[in-house]
Amino acid sequence: MATSISARVANPAATTTSDAIVEVRDIGKRYGDIEALRGINLEFERGKLTTLLGPSGCGKTTLLKIIAGLVPATSGDIRVNGKVVTGPGPERAFVFQDFALMPWATVLRNVAFGLELKGIGLAERNRTARHYIAEVGLSGFEEKYPHELSGGMRQRVGIARAFAVNADVLLLDEPFSAVDEQNRRKFQEDLLMLVEKERKTFLFVTHSIEEAVYVSDRIVLLSPRPGRVSQIIEPSIDRSAAPDVIRRDKGYLDVVEEIWQGLRQYAE
Amino acid sequence: MHMAATPQKVGATGGATDGSSTLADMIADFATRRKSLWVLVSLATLFTAWEIAGRVPISFAFPTFLETVSALLEMAFDGTLLPAYAITFQPLVIGVAVSAVLGIGLGIVMGLSDKAEWLLAPVFIVLQAAPMAALVPLVTFIYGIGLVAKTLAVIMLALPVIVLNSYKAVRHVNPSLVDMCRSFQGSRLQQIFKIIIPDATPVLFAGLRLGIAAGFIGVMLAELLITPTGIGDLITYHRSIANYAHMYAAVASIIAVSTLTLAGLQYVEVRFLRPEKRRK
Numbered sequence: 001m002a003t004s005i006s007a008r009v010a011n012p013a014a015t016t017t018s019d020a021i022v023e024v025r026d027i028g029k030r031y032g033d034i035e036a037l038r039g040i041n042l043e044f045e046r047g048k049l050t051t052l053l054g055p056s057g058c059g060k061t062t063l064l065k066i067i068a069g070l071v072p073a074t075s076g077d078i079r080v081n082g083k084v085v086t087g088p089g090p091e092r093a094f095v096f097q098d099f100a101l102m103p104w105a106t107v108l109r110n111v112a113f114g115l116e117l118k119g120i121g122l123a124e125r126n127r128t129a130r131h132y133i134a135e136v137g138l139s140g141f142e143e144k145y146p147h148e149l150s151g152g153m154r155q156r157v158g159i160a161r162a163f164a165v166n167a168d169v170l171l172l173d174e175p176f177s178a179v180d181e182q183n184r185r186k187f188q189e190d191l192l193m194l195v196e197k198e199r200k201t202f203l204f205v206t207h208s209i210e211e212a213v214y215v216s217d218r219i220v221l222l223s224p225r226p227g228r229v230s231q232i233i234e235p236s237i238d239r240s241a242a243p244d245v246i247r248r249d250k251g252y253l254d255v256v257e258e259i260w261q262g263l264r265q266y267a268e
Numbered sequence: 269m270h271m272a273a274t275p276q277k278v279g280a281t282g283g284a285t286d287g288s289s290t291l292a293d294m295i296a297d298f299a300t301r302r303k304s305l306w307v308l309v310s311l312a313t314l315f316t317a318w319e320i321a322g323r324v325p326i327s328f329a330f331p332t333f334l335e336t337v338s339a340l341l342e343m344a345f346d347g348t349l350l351p352a353y354a355i356t357f358q359p360l361v362i363g364v365a366v367s368a369v370l371g372i373g374l375g376i377v378m379g380l381s382d383k384a385e386w387l388l389a390p391v392f393i394v395l396q397a398a399p400m401a402a403l404v405p406l407v408t409f410i411y412g413i414g415l416v417a418k419t420l421a422v423i424m425l426a427l428p429v430i431v432l433n434s435y436k437a438v439r440h441v442n443p444s445l446v447d448m449c450r451s452f453q454g455s456r457l458q459q460i461f462k463i464i465i466p467d468a469t470p471v472l473f474a475g476l477r478l479g480i481a482a483g484f485i486g487v488m489l490a491e492l493l494i495t496p497t498g499i500g501d502l503i504t505y506h507r508s509i510a511n512y513a514h515m516y517a518a519v520a521s522i523i524a525v526s527t528l529t530l531a532g533l534q535y536v537e538v539r540f541l542r543p544e545k546r547r548k
């Protein structure tokens with residue numbers, strides 16, 4: 001078998017990579033009395049897909065929103081391309097767990113909305129939007145309204161909208177949670193194709209261990225509240241193999257098992 | 269699925285589906301497609317009940333439906349109805365327009381700013397709770413019995429409900445849409461005009477409908493409590509001469525006008541502001 005899958009468990013302290021596009025420095029977050037995050041230090045390498053994985057309520061969404069600049073951190077700072085950021089910026093785009101589509105706007109206008117806000121002309125932004133609508137496989141649905149689409153299709157609209165603004169970093173909060181199992185696998189493969197094609201940096205939150213191992217270059221395991229980095233795993237998967245081959249590969253299954261063992265201590 | 273009574277079908281089932289059930293099917297099919305049929309059925313039931321109640325009669329002062337209709341036609345053609353409406357509409361239209369502009373504006377500001385909320389919300393909550401009918405006569409002490417007093421009566425009833433609904437509409441905007449707008453670096457103005465107001469539109473319009481209904485109450489109170497003019501005068505006059513069919517015709521006509529106004533507003537909302545509601 002040509003697939004070579006091995007997992008390198010990295011020491012959280014020694015994650016300094018040469019080409020970090022996003023750096024998370026000592027981030028802590030409190031919501032009143034609740035301490036959601038404590039002492040998070042992470043670096044995200046350009047062009048890689050990193051997954052945040054952890055028990056419910058451990059602060060995955062919070063960390064992603066802090067990186068997006070939507071939620072202020074209580075302590076620490078975020079650097080993007082070496083510069084400290086305090087709010088949302090054009091180099092980051094967010095894909096929302098609940099889609100966040102405007103119900104009164106068509107798919108086309110929703111996808112073009114990031115460009116509309118930037119003041120780009122109608123013809124140009126529609127051209128860009130149509131391109132990304134095709135890219136996520138929704139050609140023919142441009143004039144539909146969100147309520148006419150399935151959950152999975154709505155999520156694709158959200159993804160196309162994030163792609164359309166041509167940000168370097170895409171932040172995706174559980175993008176496939178509204179999708180059934182068969183479609184989920186197809187989406188994961190589509191996502192890998194888009195990662196390959198768009199050459200962007202992806203930060204991805206998921207609840208599914210299999211999904212994390214299948215799509216990620218790097219998996220960050222967070223501990224329960226207050227969320228801390230408990231482990232970083234790099235499943236080196238040879239993505240040239242067929243999806244079915246990968247999913248049955250022993251190495252792949254071993255990584256899944258290893259993560260499961262790591263998370264299990266929190267489940268009890 | 270459909271019991272479409274095609275000729276073959278009728279033949280195949282040995283004529284079990286006869287003509288009458290085909291007609292029933294057709295009516296049922298028509299009814300599911302046309303909401304207006306139900307409106308007609310509902311109105312017909314109401315008017316029939318009215319006619320019967322009038323014929324019993326439940327009170328000597330209660331005319332039948334048909335008497336009321338003929339009284340209405342008579343007033344429409346003898347030139348009393350239209351001038352009365354022209355008078356009634358003046359304070360109504362001015363009052364509702366002022367309340368709509370001011371109410372939606374204030375409500376949106378209160379929804380967007382905590383300080384404006386703390387300053388204004390208590391005032392309007394008290395005003396909405398107050399029995400306005402009792403306050404209408406007070407207006408005459410200050411503003412007399414003219415158009416200003418009647419317009420004020422309309423505003424007193426319509427404004428609080430429009431303000432409070434607009435405020436609620438803005439507060440209930442989907443926070444995730446606002447986050448989305450921020451994540452794409454939308455300015456505060458873009459956030460307000462491209463996200464908050466469109467998302468608040470259905471509740472804004474619900475408030476506007478309640479406000480207009482309250483405005484009709486306001487103008488009738490003004491015309492019955494301040495000085496009899498317009499439709500209020502028609503009602504008072506015909507009651508005083510025991511012309512009950514005419515009195516009821518005036519009352520029914522103002523109810524009809526109010527209902528049609530609200531239906532028209534709903535149509536405008538769906539037609540022009542919520543394109544996604546047009547396709548079912």
Ligand SMILES: Nc1ncnc2c1ncn2[C@@H]1O[C@H](COP(=O)(O)OP(=O)(O)OP(=O)(O)O)[C@@H](O)[C@H]1O
Nearest residue numbers: 031034036054055056057058059060061062063225
């Ligand atoms: N706006 C808020 N106000 C107060 N507490 C909050 C707020 N947002 C999140 N929290 C708390 O912070 C903690 C982390 O929340 P967060 O949504 O980031 O978790 P999560 O890992 O994304 O969970 P899930 O997997 O269920 O989506 C939770 O305990 C939550 O109750």
Ligand SMILES: [Mg+2]
Nearest residue numbers: 060061062173
């Ligand atoms: Mg979450």
